[in-house]
Amino acid sequence: MSNSEAGQGTPGGARPVRPTGWKRFVFRAPIHLYRLGLGGLFGKRLLLLEHLGRTSGKTRRVVLEVVSYDRQARTWTLASGFGTGAQWYRNLQEQPRATIQVGRRRCAVIADFLPAEEGGRIMARYGAKHPKAAKSLTGYMGFEADGTAEGYRQAGEHIPFVRLVEQ
Structure with missing residues (x-):
């Protein structure tokens, strides 16, 4: 499978539904906490990604879960829960330079x-380290991962991952 095919959908064809209404408000609430200087509440588990909109050119913000962090290499790995159609993912494909905030940094x-x-x-x-979160993520995306390393590996081949490298 090519990189461009990863995350185009799920084996069953189901796609996660983007939140609207009050659910969208809840999903975006962490952005406001970062703006208030309270990003430290999330530790290193979440980060604020500031990137450019591919058509508007405006700064866009989204809070994302960190799948893994490599302190020595200074990299953060993220998974796109909405596949390759996620706006932040598409924006980074167009303009890969961005800014992140982890805690206050x-x-x-x-x-x-x-x-x-x-x-x-x-x-x-990730599944071995965070079994509940991995099961939730794969289920949300329409995969029926059986909780084994092999099941998570197969699901992970369909989830688009992005590594952010500190400059």
Whole structure:
């Protein structure tokens, strides 16, 4: 499977539904906490991504879960729960330079889009470390991961992953 095919949908064809109304408000609430200087409440589990809109050119913000962090390499790995259609994902494809904030720390990053095989390995490791979150993520995306490393690896090959590299 090519990088562009990863995350185009799920094996059953189901796609996660983007939140609207009050659910959208709840999903976006962490952005306001970061703006208030309270990003530290999330530790290193969440980050604020500031990127450029591909058509508007305006700064866009989204809070995302960190799948893994490599302190030595200074990289953060993210999964796109809405597949390759997520606005932040598409915006980074157009303009891979962005800024992140983790806690109170801000830094410039560049996005590196990972191949499906690497996504599978990442998801298998994530599933072992965070079994409840992994089961929730794969279920949300329409996969029926059986909770095994192999099941998470197979699901991870269909989930688009992005590694943010500090500049």
